Amino acid sequence: MYKFVLIIVSITVLSSCSKSLSKKEVEQYTIQGKEIAQATAKKLGGTLVEKMKDGGVKDAVPFCNAEAINLTKEMSDNFNVSIKRTSHRLRNGENKPNEEENNIINNYNKLFSEGKKLKPIAQLDQSGKPHFYAPILLQKKCLACHGEIGVDITKKSDSIIRSYYPKDLATGFKEDDIRGIWSISFNE
Numbered sequence: 001m002y003k004f005v006l007i008i009v010s011i012t013v014l015s016s017c018s019k020s021l022s023k024k025e026v027e028q029y030t031i032q033g034k035e036i037a038q039a040t041a042k043k044l045g046g047t048l049v050e051k052m053k054d055g056g057v058k059d060a061v062p063f064c065n066a067e068a069i070n071l072t073k074e075m076s077d078n079f080n081v082s083i084k085r086t087s088h089r090l091r092n093g094e095n096k097p098n099e100e101e102n103n104i105i106n107n108y109n110k111l112f113s114e115g116k117k118l119k120p121i122a123q124l125d126q127s128g129k130p131h132f133y134a135p136i137l138l139q140k141k142c143l144a145c146h147g148e149i150g151v152d153i154t155k156k157s158d159s160i161i162r163s164y165y166p167k168d169l170a171t172g173f174k175e176d177d178i179r180g181i182w183s184i185s186f187n188e
């Protein structure tokens with residue numbers, strides 16, 4: 001009998017570890033994730049546009065270099081989450097994807113190449129926290145720094161980008177390409 005109880009207890013403990021989000025929780029985290037991603041994109045984009053207006057790529061790249069990660073951190077604190085932008089073709093090594101993010105990106109790229117619709121994902125991550133993922137698509141206004149060198153990116157801009165990011169892989173994108181993903185971890 002004692003052994004039997006032990007088995008039941010261990011089954012309960014094990015199954016609670018591999019718990020997944022309920023349908024309602026998935027909906028809730030998807031809505032919240034979208035809101036946070038949009039607010040962060042707006043914050044980053046708004047400041048970038050100002051810098052581009054002031055001094056073009058020459059001023060905007062140093063700004064991104066110094067501030068993109070700080071602004072993302074500030075938004076993380078505001079929402080009490082952890083916000084990351086990551087990619088399969090990185091510019092900034094500090095945004096490197098982890099294994100789970102890599103899998104998500106690969107999956108989005110596969111769906112994209114098959115012409116399928118890309119939907120946001122909400123699920124528990126390896127550490128058991130609710131996590132939101134969504135693709136970041138390339139818009140026209142991104143081309144000046146992520147498009148084709150010599151076509152969208154001037155040679156001068158390219159040399160500025162390379163001076164900050166000698167290992168840059170984040171050029172050669174076209175409009176509507178997958179530039180990367182939002183990866184947002186909730187603290188509960």
Ligand code: HEC
Pocket residue numbers: 045048052056057060061064065068069085086087089090091092093095136137138139141142143144145146170179180181
């Ligand atoms: C003025 C140049 C500039 C423009 C315009 C620009 N970016 Fe970037 N982007 C950068 C720089 C510099 C970095 C590296 C700094 C960072 O974010 O950590 C970067 C990093 C990123 C990253 C993080 C992943 C990585 O490779 O490090 C994503 C995602 C991204 N950009 C998407 C976009 C999108 C989408 C747009 C358009 C809405 C855009 N960028 C417009 C310069 C630019």
